[in-house]
Amino acid sequence: MSAPILPDIGARLLYRDALLLVIDKPAGLPVHPGPKGGETLTDHLDALRFGLPRRPEAVHRLDRDTSGCLALGRHAKALARLGKLFAGSTVEKTYWAVVAGGPEAEAGQIDLPLARRSPDPRSWWMKADPAGDPSLTHWRVLGRDPEAGQTWLELKPVTGRTHQLRVHCAESGWPILGDPIYGGGPREGVLHLHARSLAIPLYPKREPIRAEAPAPAHMRAALAGCGWGG
Structure with missing residues (x-):
């Protein structure tokens, strides 16, 4: 039996209060069980009860191969809130990506509707489609590695479509490194997409809750080549 991807979920806890937990999900770990079986985040959530009768549940999605900040609701009322x-646009999500090539400009936005490639509801693959759901991503260059031909981007999705960032980057001509589905470029290693931070306005009259996940090990070399200082 192979070693678990997540041997100690408690060590990856970034934030905790009465309603909310935020963890740093490792790349390669699905959030929910799938038809192929294997380890999932759900297998580990009982360790995060912290005295409550039920385990927390994920509030939003992160792809299996995306690392970083994942919010969990601690009980039914918290999950609803x-x-x-x-579901709206009040939660600020910030991602880091390392892409092949990169934009010429230093900042911009991608406004590109997305739809499923297949009518099969089990299919998660997406495509650009003028008749699809509106999808908007703001991006900013954080660093470049001219020698490797790679760029470090900050990505802020305004909408939350499936695979939005991966399709938006690929359709722009600079696919995310390690993307086996939309790549069209270098596919070596693990997907270089990381949910860097969340800002959640959970409590009225208070500042948003902010959580930040450190750069994952599999992205550090590429980030350093683009000027990341650790």
């Missing part, structure tokens, strides 16, 4: 926030 957080679900409304994530």
Whole structure:
């Protein structure tokens, strides 16, 4: 039996209060069980009860191969409250990506509707489609590695479509490194997409809750080549 991807979920806890937990999910770990079986985040959530009768549940999605900040609601009322926030546009999500090539400009936005490639509801693959759901991503260059031909981007999705950042980057001509589905460029290693931070306006009259996940090990070399200082 192979070693677990997540041997100690408690060590990856970034934030905790009465309603909300935020963890740093490792790349390669699905959030929910799938038809192929294997280890999932759900297998580990009982360790995060912290005295409550039920385990927490994920409030939003992160792809299996995306690392970083994942919010969990600690009980039914918390899940309902957080679900409304994530369904709207009030939660600020910030991602880091390392892409092949990169934009010429230093900042911009990608406004590109997305739809499923297949009518099969089990399919998660997406495509650019003028008749699809509106999808908007703001981006900013954080660093460049001219020798490797790679760019470090900050990505802020305004909408939350499936695979939005991966398709938006690929359709722009600079696919995310390690993307086996939309790559069209270098596919070596693990997907270089990291949910860097969340800002969640959970409590009225208070500042948003902010959580930040450190750069994952599999992205550090590429980030350093683009000027990341650790």
